[in-house]
Structure formats: C-alpha cells, structure tokens
Amino acid sequence: MLTQAQSQLHTIRDLLRFAVSQFNKTGLHFGHGSANAYDEAAYLILKSLYLPLDQLELFLDARVTTDECKHVLEIIERRVKERIPAAYLTHEAWLGDYSFYVDERVIIPRSFIAELLGKQLAPWIKAPEVVSTALDLCTGSGCLAILMAHSFPNATIDAVDISVQALAVAHKNIQDYGLEDKIDLIESNLFSVLQKKRYDLIISNPPYVNAESIAQLPQEYRHEPENALASGEDGLDATRLILQQAVRYLTEEGILVVEIGHNRAALEQAFPELPFTWLETSAGDEFVFLLQREQLPDA
Structure with a gap:
C-alpha cells in the first residue's frame, strides 16, 4: 500500500481521500474519540503534519513533501493493519x-x-x-x-x-x-x-x-x-x-x-x-x- 500510493498522492486532499477509503474498506472500528472514517482520517493527517486541528479546509490543497507523505502513509498503514487506535498513534486524547x-x-x-x-x-x-x-x-x-x-x-x-x-x-x-x-x-x-x-x-x-x-x-x-x-x-x-x-x-x-x-x-x-x-x-x-x-x- 505504502510504496504504490506515495507516488500518486500529492496534497492533503489526496491523503484524506485515500485514508477515508482505506478506513472504510477495512472496516475499522471508531470508538476512541472519532465517530467515523472521515473525522479520524482528518485528525490523523493534521496531527501528523503538525497543523491546527480546526483548519482542515485551509490546507486541503497544500502539497506535501515526499517525507511528509511517507510519514502520513505510515500512520495510516499502522491504523489499518494493526488496528491501533488513533490516540495511541498520536499519544493524545481529548476530554x-x-x-x-x-x-x-x-x-x-x-x-x-x-x-x-x-x-x-x-x-x-x-x-x-x-x-x-x-x-x-x-x-x-x-x-x-x-x-x-x-x-x-x-x-x-x-x-x-x-x-x-x-x-x-x-x-x-x-x-x-x-x-x-x-x-x-x-x-x-x-x-x-x-x-x-x-x-x-x-x-x-x-x-x-x-x-x-x-x-x-x-x-x-x-x-x-x-x-x-x-x-x-x-x-x-x-x-x-x-x-x-x-x-x-x-x-x-x-x-x-x-x-x-x-x-x-x-x-x-x-x-x-x-x-x-x-x-x-x-x-x-x-x-x-x-x-x-x-x-x-x-x-
């Protein structure tokens, strides 16, 4: 998944679409902060790129570097393959x-x-x-x-x-x-x-x-x-x-x-x-x- 996707994903919008598709395709369970694939994907991408969590729209068409794309895809892959809750991937939870x-x-x-x-x-x-x-x-x-x-x-x-x-x-x-x-x-x-x-x-x-x-x-x-x-x-x-x-x-x-x-x-x-x-x-x-x-x- 990682190598093939990396060459074809260029913006945060691309990464978001890809993550939502992967989360839905693999039937992840959402019960640790996010209620659906879109919210969880947005959170993981913004957090991984050190971007404000409440400003997704502003950055949707921003291009990501090769290293940034690789890092985000690694997080997505761990969420999908290992079923690790997002909070453990980011070491952050909110009340x-x-x-x-x-x-x-x-x-x-x-x-x-x-x-x-x-x-x-x-x-x-x-x-x-x-x-x-x-x-x-x-x-x-x-x-x-x-x-x-x-x-x-x-x-x-x-x-x-x-x-x-x-x-x-x-x-x-x-x-x-x-x-x-x-x-x-x-x-x-x-x-x-x-x-x-x-x-x-x-x-x-x-x-x-x-x-x-x-x-x-x-x-x-x-x-x-x-x-x-x-x-x-x-x-x-x-x-x-x-x-x-x-x-x-x-x-x-x-x-x-x-x-x-x-x-x-x-x-x-x-x-x-x-x-x-x-x-x-x-x-x-x-x-x-x-x-x-x-x-x-x-x-």
Missing part, C-alpha cells in the same frame, strides 16, 4: 477542551463524568469552593483528577490506581498541567491503602465490561490494558467493592459518583435497596449514578 498524553499503559479517556465535572456536579454540589478533599478511584491517565482540580479549586485530590504503569502516565499529565501540589498519586487496589482518609467527593470510572462483551471487543480495544476494562462475569466486580466500602471514606455530606457503562439494569437488580440517582449525560441517564453517603450500605 472536552482538555488534552492528555496517552499510550498503551492506560485506556483512552472517554468518560461521561467529564461532562458532569464541567458543570461542577450541579445541583448536587451547591458550593464547589467548599469541596476540600476529593478522590479519583481508578484514575488511569489522571484525566478526571485533573478535571476535578479545575472544577473544585480548593480541593486536594488523591488519584488512585492499581497499575504502576498507569500512574506513570498520570504523573506526566499532572506535571503537564502544573498540578503536582493539588493531586497526589497513590498506588492502591481501590481503597486498600487509603486507611482513615475521608473525602467530600469520590468519583470513579472503574473497569465495567462484562465477560461476554470482553470476548466480543473489536480489535482496537484489545490494545488497551484488559485490567482497566474487564470486571468479572457481569461487569460489576469493581463497582460492588466500591459500593461496599465507599461509606468508610466519605465525609458526612460526601457523595459518590460512579460510571458503569451499559450495566444499569444489572446494577439495579444486584442492589435493589439502593436509591441510585442516575445523572443526565449527552448519551442519556443510563451510565453514571450518584449516591449520598447516608444512602450507602452501613451508613
């Missing part, structure tokens, strides 16, 4: 207006909790400036901890993950945002090393993919760490532990916010006594729940 470094040590950020943090979890948190302690459980790349730091300016934040490799990525992102004084990284299996800490807010986007779905994942997702995706037969292993233990780590007025993927029905069946509040996101109210401390087991 809203925030950009984060990512590689295959962490899953690619895609949390609905980010939307809710952008609104400072209103109306559930009436005075964001009063939040003094917060916890991001299963922090991965550190993206949600960083968003919390921006949403709750007076909070000190603990960002926890079981993976030392993930924490190394989170450390880079926290440094990039200059938040080393606000966010502490902690290696822990959920709450296990947090001892007597208490938090006004606990958020978590834990592993939640069930065994059946893990077996059917597109190849793109298999580049992500499985332990950040899989959570037992029904996808609720991590969430069960969080619900059983969170009450001991929340302040009296504290709240717990957890993302659970497509598991709402299974979760409500497993915990029929809990009065889950399902928060509205851009995709509906099926994916993120909220509980106040007094509503948790053994409160």
Whole structure:
C-alpha cells in the first residue's frame, strides 16, 4: 500500500481521500474519540503534519513533501493493519477542551463524568469552593483528577490506581498541567491503602465490561490494558467493592459518583435497596449514578 500510493498522492486532499477509503474498506472500528472514517482520517493527517486541528479546509490543497507523505502513509498503514487506535498513534486524547498524553499503559479517556465535572456536579454540589478533599478511584491517565482540580479549586485530590504503569502516565499529565501540589498519586487496589482518609467527593470510572462483551471487543480495544476494562462475569466486580466500602471514606455530606457503562439494569437488580440517582449525560441517564453517603450500605 505504502510504496504504490506515495507516488500518486500529492496534497492533503489526496491523503484524506485515500485514508477515508482505506478506513472504510477495512472496516475499522471508531470508538476512541472519532465517530467515523472521515473525522479520524482528518485528525490523523493534521496531527501528523503538525497543523491546527480546526483548519482542515485551509490546507486541503497544500502539497506535501515526499517525507511528509511517507510519514502520513505510515500512520495510516499502522491504523489499518494493526488496528491501533488513533490516540495511541498520536499519544493524545481529548476530554472536552482538555488534552492528555496517552499510550498503551492506560485506556483512552472517554468518560461521561467529564461532562458532569464541567458543570461542577450541579445541583448536587451547591458550593464547589467548599469541596476540600476529593478522590479519583481508578484514575488511569489522571484525566478526571485533573478535571476535578479545575472544577473544585480548593480541593486536594488523591488519584488512585492499581497499575504502576498507569500512574506513570498520570504523573506526566499532572506535571503537564502544573498540578503536582493539588493531586497526589497513590498506588492502591481501590481503597486498600487509603486507611482513615475521608473525602467530600469520590468519583470513579472503574473497569465495567462484562465477560461476554470482553470476548466480543473489536480489535482496537484489545490494545488497551484488559485490567482497566474487564470486571468479572457481569461487569460489576469493581463497582460492588466500591459500593461496599465507599461509606468508610466519605465525609458526612460526601457523595459518590460512579460510571458503569451499559450495566444499569444489572446494577439495579444486584442492589435493589439502593436509591441510585442516575445523572443526565449527552448519551442519556443510563451510565453514571450518584449516591449520598447516608444512602450507602452501613451508613
């Protein structure tokens, strides 16, 4: 593909058309930032050529050098042949207006909790400036901890993950945002090393993919760490532990916010006594729940 195409593609428009054709022809899966072949091709080409991501039209008919063409085609070829998600090829992922470094040590950020943090979890948190302690459980790349730091300016934040490799990525992102004084990284299996800490807010986007779905994942997702995706037969292993233990780590007025993927029905069946509040996101109210401390087991 590479050698033959390189001699016939001269402009960014040529490269864009070629990439879209290749992505559609090979049936790539898009679930890590782009929704279709065109958007992903445009992003990869602009990023590879160090061009502004919002100015494609301006550069469509610009000619590319031989080396530039070769570089872009190598990226396209890796996306097609190896099914590597675009974010791992560029080492960049976005949540809203925030950009984060990512590689295959962490899953690619895609949390609905980010939307809710952008609104400072209103109306559930009436005075964001009063939040003094917060916890991001299963922090991965550190993206949600960083968003919390921006949403709750007076909070000190603990960002926890079981993976030392993930924490190394989170450390880079926290440094990039200059938040080393606000966010502490902690290696822990959920709450296990947090001892007597208490938090006004606990958020978590834990592993939640069930065994059946893990077996059917597109190849793109298999580049992500499985332990950040899989959570037992029904996808609720991590969430069960969080619900059983969170009450001991929340302040009296504290709240717990957890993302659970497509598991709402299974979760409500497993915990029929809990009065889950399902928060509205851009995709509906099926994916993120909220509980106040007094509503948790053994409160």
